[in-house]
Amino acid sequence: MAEKHLNFIGGEWVEPATGEYFENRNPADQTDLIGLWPRSGKEDVERAVQSAKRGFEEWRRRPAPERGEIMRRVGDLMTARKDELSRVMTREMGKVLKETGGDVQEGIDTAYFAATEGRRLYGKTVPSELRDKWAMTYRRPIGVCGLITPFNFPLAIPTWKGFPALLSGNSIILKPAEDTPHTATLLVEILLEAGIPAEVVQLVHGLGAEVGSAIVEHPDVPVISFTGSTATGSIIGETCGRMHKRLSLEMGGKNAQIVMADADMDLAIDGVLWGAFGTTGQRCTATSRLLLQDEIHDEFLEKLVERARALRLGNGLEDGVDVGPLIHQRALDKNTAYVEIAKQEGARVLTGGKRATGGKLDNGYFFEPTILADVKPGSRLALEEVFGPVLSVIRFKDLDEAFRINNEVQYGLSSSLYTRDTRNAFRAMTELDTGITYINAPTIGAEAHLPFGGVKMTGNGHREGGWEVYEFYTETKVVYVDYSGRLQRAQIDNYDASPY
Numbered sequence: 278m279a280e281k282h283l284n285f286i287g288g289e290w291v292e293p294a295t296g297e298y299f300e301n302r303n304p305a306d307q308t309d310l311i312g313l314w315p316r317s318g319k320e321d322v323e324r325a326v327q328s329a330k331r332g333f334e335e336w337r338r339r340p341a342p343e344r345g346e347i348m349r350r351v352g353d354l355m356t357a358r359k360d361e362l363s364r365v366m367t368r369e370m371g372k373v374l375k376e377t378g379g380d381v382q383e384g385i386d387t388a389y390f391a392a393t394e395g396r397r398l399y400g401k402t403v404p405s406e407l408r409d410k411w412a413m414t415y416r417r418p419i420g421v422c423g424l425i426t427p428f429n430f431p432l433a434i435p436t437w438k439g440f441p442a443l444l445s446g447n448s449i450i451l452k453p454a455e456d457t458p459h460t461a462t463l464l465v466e467i468l469l470e471a472g473i474p475a476e477v478v479q480l481v482h483g484l485g486a487e488v489g490s491a492i493v494e495h496p497d498v499p500v501i502s503f504t505g506s507t508a509t510g511s512i513i514g515e516t517c518g519r520m521h522k523r524l525s526l527e528m529g530g531k532n533a534q535i536v537m538a539d540a541d542m543d544l545a546i547d548g549v550l551w552g553a554f555g556t557t558g559q560r561c562t563a564t565s566r567l568l569l570q571d572e573i574h575d576e577f578l579e580k581l582v583e584r585a586r587a588l589r590l591g592n593g594l595e596d597g598v599d600v601g602p603l604i605h606q607r608a609l610d611k612n613t614a615y616v617e618i619a620k621q622e623g624a625r626v627l628t629g630g631k632r633a634t635g636g637k638l639d640n641g642y643f644f645e646p647t648i649l650a651d652v653k654p655g656s657r658l659a660l661e662e663v664f665g666p667v668l669s670v671i672r673f674k675d676l677d678e679a680f681r682i683n684n685e686v687q688y689g690l691s692s693s694l695y696t697r698d699t700r701n702a703f704r705a706m707t708e709l710d711t712g713i714t715y716i717n718a719p720t721i722g723a724e725a726h727l728p729f730g731g732v733k734m735t736g737n738g739h740r741e742g743g744w745e746v747y748e749f750y751t752e753t754k755v756v757y758v759d760y761s762g763r764l765q766r767a768q769i770d771n772y773d774a775s776p777y
């Protein structure tokens with residue numbers, strides 16, 4: 278019998294009020310049942326919110342440097358358990374161990390960045406326009422934050438949201454993706470062991486439409502941070518707009534790597550292999566379009582196809598595996614359907630294009646790394662997010678055309694240009710309409726101390742990471758202190774007294 282795992286609500290590990298559980302299976306091997314996790318409901322969310330409100334009242338009064346010290350311990354504990362966390366993550370979502378190790382490291386970096394932010398959280402002191410008066414700002418926490426996260430970065434994304442929220446003095450309710458509940462469970466264990474007070478953190482497992490929406494709709498959760506698909510983000514956005522909630526959305530992408538004829542070809546090939554097929558293409562920043570300049574188009578593709586065919590698919594826990602499985606059957610169906618659409622749109626399948634089978638692969642959701650040539654700008658493959666190892670190749674004549682193609686999609690997360698010409702590089706930095714641009718590097722990879730996020734339909738103007746995320750989890754309060762001992766009227770007394 279598979280082990281039953283619990284929610285963390287009200288300061289203790291508890292069964293869901295519904296009494297129901299869902300299965301978590303290894304996507305590389307469906308016979309591997311990892312465990313059962315609570316399929317929670319509204320009642321569980323209600324208890325979590327009431328508890329998080331109590332937690333907030335205590336936590337917000339703790340000095341921020343003290344909160345920072347706890348975050349430092351969180352980083353230390355994650356470092357000590359890095360190997361275990363990586364293995365748990367690979368088993369439940371499939372990406373190879375090297376990549377889940379990177380996911381954990383991102384969380385560790387985020388913890389240490391939060392630790393130091395505990396001694397900053399700067400406000401401003403500015404001169405007042407009146408005599409004997411001080412004017413300043415400081416950052417205060419907001420309240421209970423609902424965090425809803427996807428499966429593809431099961432540790433990094435909850436830490437991007439949770440750590441700045443906690444450091445700023447908020448309490449959190451985490452609703453992890455139903456495909457990756459185990460990693461989230463370990464993260465909450467670590468937070469508690471590091472010294473986060475019990476009611477400051479709540480973990481409610483379950484389905485998006487049941488638990489996620491109950492958190493979003495709860496009137497006592499004033500902050501929602503969501504990462505996931507644009508379709509889900511739109512539903513959440515409507516509710517938050519109606520309820521006047523603070524909302525951060527990080528959603529889909531259709532990212533392009535542009536390669537100029539003057540680029541280092543081998544470097545660009547290494548980049549696109551990593552960008553398109555790393556994490557089995559299931560990254561918001563995955564390279565899903567490759568834009569090749571006419572002169573190098575055929576030679577580049579010949580070399581790339583050979584390299585893509587050599588990638589080894591398999592269980593990410595095994596040595597020598599390059600590409601893991603997709604997350605579930607729906608993802609497999611979606612990737613298969615997009616290859617059919619590509620063919621109808623006149624694209625050529627150069628390699629891959631179907632489910633990978635044979636031996637142990639039969640037990641998992643494996644899809645062959647796929648390269649589609651002759652994809653036309655404006656076609657569905659050129660515009661829509663596939664979220665899998667499917668690369669659409671588009672040719673272009675000059676840089677202006679490449680910019681146009683890059684910018685015609687509704688998304689705007691990341692972009693990349695390979696060139697040896699500095700003028701091209703600087704033009705790309707200003708002309709590519711995305712939140713992140715990489716020069717001579719693939720479309721993926723973020724550093725914890727820099728802001729992360731996209732423009733257009735990828736986001737709603739907020740950023741994760743860096744210092745910018747602290748803006749999201751705090752309110753700026755202004756304080757005026759008048760020690761003149763008399764009534765001073767701003768914009769009236771000072772100007773009345775002016776000789777001009």
Ligand code: NAD
Binds near residue numbers: 430
């Ligand atoms: P998803 O939208 O299906 O699910 C994300 C989370 O939302 C899950 O926890 C899910 O349970 C929950 N959810 C689903 N319906 C909900 C509802 N009605 N109300 C509240 N919560 C609900 O996304 P996914 O398949 O897990 O992740 C893939 C998507 O995430 C891709 O589109 C990818 O580009 C995007 N993503 C974006 C970023 C970024 O930073 N921009 C990062 C990673 C992933």
